[in-house]
Amino acid sequence: MSSANVPQVMKQGKVIPWFYLAPAIIIMSIFIVYPMLNTVVLSFLNKDGTASAATTCNLGQPCWGVFENYRYALTAELNITSFNTIWQSFWVSSYGNTLKWIFIMVSGTVGIGLGFAIFAERVKYEALAKAIIFMPMAISFVGAGVIWKFVYNWGTSQVQVGLLNAIITALGGKPVPFLSTTNLNTIMLVIVGIWMWTGFCMTILSAALKAVPDEVLEAARVDGASEWQIFWGVMVPIISPTIIVVITTMVINVLKLFDIVYVMTGGNFGTEVIANRMYDEMYKNFQTGRGTAIAVVLIIAIIPFIYMNIRRFLAQEAMR
Amino acid sequence: MKTKSIVVVSMIVILTMLLASCAKAAPVATEAPMAEATEAPMAEATEALMPSEIDCMGAAAGDTVSMLYQWSGVEEENLNKILAPLVEACGIVINPESTRDQALLDTRVQAGTPPDVTFWNVTQLSQYKDKLIAMTDLGVNGDNYAEYWKNIGTVDSKWLGLPVKADPKTLVWYSPANFTTDGYAIPTTWDELDALVEKMVADGKVPWSMGMESGDATGWTGTDFIQDILLVTQGPDYVMGIIDGTIPYNDPGVKAAYEIYGKWAMSEMYTVGGAAGTVSVGFNDAINKVFSNPPEAMMVKQSGFAGGTVKATYPDLTYGTDYDFFGVPGAKGLQGGSDWMMAFSDKPAVKALVAYLSSAKGGEMWAQVGFDLTPNTAGSDAYVDAALLKKGQILANATGFTPDIGDSIPGGFGSAEFKGITEYVNGGDLDTILNTIATAQIEGLK
Amino acid sequence: MRRSKINKMLNKIPTHFVIIFTMFVWLVPTIGLFITSLRPLPLINTTGWWTAFSDKNTQQTSSTTKFTLNNYIDAIVGYRGTNTYVEDCQSGSQSSSLKCNASDLLNPRGMGQAFVNSLLVTIPATILPIFLAAFAGYAFAWLDFKGRFLLFAILVGLQVVPLQMTLVPVLKMYAQTGMTGTFLGVWLFHTGFGMPYAIYLMRNFLGGLPKDLFEAAYLDGASHWTTFTNLVIPLSMPAIASLGIFQFLWVWNDLLVALVFLGGTKPVMTYQISNMVTSLGAGWHLLTAAAFLSMLLPMVVFFALQRYFVRGMLAGAIKG
Incomplete structure (x- = not known):
């Protein structure tokens, strides 16, 4: 962090950098930092914000004092009789579901997005191909929700109006109620998420791929490297900073993502995620303190990714 | 060239801002x-x-x-x-x-x-x-x-x-045409309704269409049904007791109502699609299933708005002959949704x-x-x-009007009730569920 | 030479296959939505959209045609009734706010006015944050200042702050300053919330530019300001373009912020769309048409900004 290791080129005076930063910092302070701190206070208070959260404790039950809302946020969904039950209940809680979402959706969107960006570069209809992957992003979810309900619809009559079940019955199978079957439904919802967000990853990664200089690729080809080797040995290392950026952004997006679950299942049948629970506590149960505590947990959950980003930041500058 | 594009961009910004300020002034x-x-x-x-x-x-x-x-x-x-x-x-x-x-x-x-x-x-x-x-x-x-x-x-x-x-909720919608064809009469007491349901099952027909999917409010059709059953088995004072907290939600009376409901809602013989049908069929689709050709079910218990849904899906059907309703037989009061x-x-x-x-x-x-x-x-x-x-x-003659329980207890009670009944039909343990809802009831009324 | 060309073409066959297959999978729900948007309600409910072209399903309902533009017409004019705009106009039973002529395109409940409002919200709320983020991103990447890493860590963390946490304090601020219901309030809020991500992405992109570039510029006697405007901005066009696409999209598809800070007096597209459906879900079929109408402009923006995704922008700037 000492300025000594910083390349000479970055030393442009002490005041100048703040001139570039000031507008952004001011606006972010007013619209994010100040309101957030304002609201975080509520996470230590009862539901009307009139007394400390400690007053909401019930006799004979576990109590974390002013951190009572955090106790609720973290443990309300868990069965804390034994380690085993904690483990089991964790995986069907909103936290477990959010982890599933992060794991499946981030690898799905980044993987498919990167693969598609690379493949699309080699064909003449690149713009069209990318536009089609991007299109779901442009459809607002109010509309997209309608069609996905029709994809997963489970009909009770002979005629299936849901696409997947129509295929299943045409092949002689028995229709599956996708959205009300616990565990299967979360995967089905993640698929909707991948459909929507792959275009995002693809666009950013594609922009980064365009910055890989032609000379480098040509040089590798002249050396006789296969396309596969070029991909892993040349392209991925060059765009790895961007891959980390996309992963970080996607993790954040998934943590905040709530409309898919809200529209498709309303959090029923074991599909609840953290963002959903926050919304429910805030606006359905009017437990602002609890809702805010969940939000703070969300913010804390991102710390490992902040660490990862700082490390990469340092590594990048060390290479200059 | 670079300065040019900056000029163009700032022009666009200024232009839209100007337009916006004009729009502000306009009516x-x-x-x-x-x-x-x-x-x-x-x-x-x-x-x-x-x-x-x-x-x-x-x-x-x-x-x-x-x-x-x-x-x-x-x-x-x-x-x-x-x-x-x-x-x-x-x-x-x-x-x-x-x-x-x-x-x-x-x-x-x-x-x-x-x-x-x-x-x-x-x-x-x-x-x-x-x-x-x-x-x-x-x-x-x-x-x-x-x-x-x-x-x-x-x-x-x-x-x-x-x-x-x-909007009165204590209604059962049916097709008079189908009832005539099959020789069914409108029941006037709960026992008659029960007998009619059994007769339909014996005839190989599905009596109910109970789908309750409704996005984030999934379950409200079910809790409406529970409240109507309570109006039959316990009466309006009991329901008002739940609303003011004198009767806890895990009372045996409530449990009995859930069991009556569950017998129908979880069986493919009694309702379209069985338990899976109840939780995954949209409440509007559930209405339509009674009036499709051929009908998938004979009756749907739903509020007064159901007629509008039928009309939108089947514009050719007429009220009175193709679709109509009767009050839930034996109900000693009326349940109503209301806006304030x-x-x-x-x-x-x-x-x-x-x-x-x-x-x-x-x-x-x-x-x-x-x-x-x-x-x-x-x-x-x-x-x-x-x-x-x-x-x-029906509303004017109502004695013992009760508002929707879920709408009347503040806090998270309503959503706890919806989630609870959904879980119950999907195979959850009834006692645990009722205890959870009862906790929400106490918290809401605190 | 010729043989290698043929080989190259043969090698591309799997590429085409992968791309076209992915495009197809991605398109299926969208096509479903599109076909559904062209069908009359009774048919949508009773038969799958993929059967729309077969003759069987028209027999089920006697009077209706297989395809109709009514959903689009109703969405555009803001029809609020139980039939369709065309039927009501034919029977003369349209509501008092509709005239059954071209002037209905300007019906305040329709899409025309809302389209203009959406544009007025979106354009400044897209350009402002990107502009400010370019400044700040440059400072983070190429200027040394105290507390760089701490600020960067906070920046990543700010991305995860849920919007809902800040609504009440910001609305209070607006109420005190008379900014409720103004476009300015919405622009500033979107700018604040778009900024952490925009800066984060800009920093990543700018950080990847080669050091020689800056050294050469400073050697030529350029100031940091000329370096920023003449070198950094043009070179970062791919990043700016992808940021532009997404910021545009998010603001365009946002409902909550527009609802809270603008309200119903200056309705945007998303507001009109969500109001087509009654509280009991009637009219949901209009959402399918509305989704396509609101998707058009973001797709135009996507195609327009595609031209900045070109390889070799940096080619001249990098030596070896």
């Missing part, structure tokens, strides 16, 4: 249809109409009322029609906002910028009780409301909400609105437009639509 968009109507006839209308019919309560032409409600589409159109005479007579301007996102109302209230008036659920009366203006201070015409409505709208002995719209008007402001235009909606003229107008039912007794004979007339009589 507000959504009020236009109403404002337009007010311009010409205003002067004559005030004279033409009898002063006793619409009392402007001192509101001057051009006074505004901001409104926030959950209605949209046709519903919003209906409200416009109902308010048109008031707008014409007094020249007040209505600034409506429509959303079903509870976040908006709550954010506005917490930030200290609530709308003048909102139409929302009965729970909001106790949630915002410190900020609401009592109806009696707003010139309400209390004589037009039955005592039970006033009681429901009263919090801490202040009458805070005006019931504007009601509450005021955060006591300005004259708000008073004019309260006075109008609670007046004879307002009640008649509500009934004529046919926006479900009006609790305003002046409207009870003014319905034009045959189905509404029948529903209106």
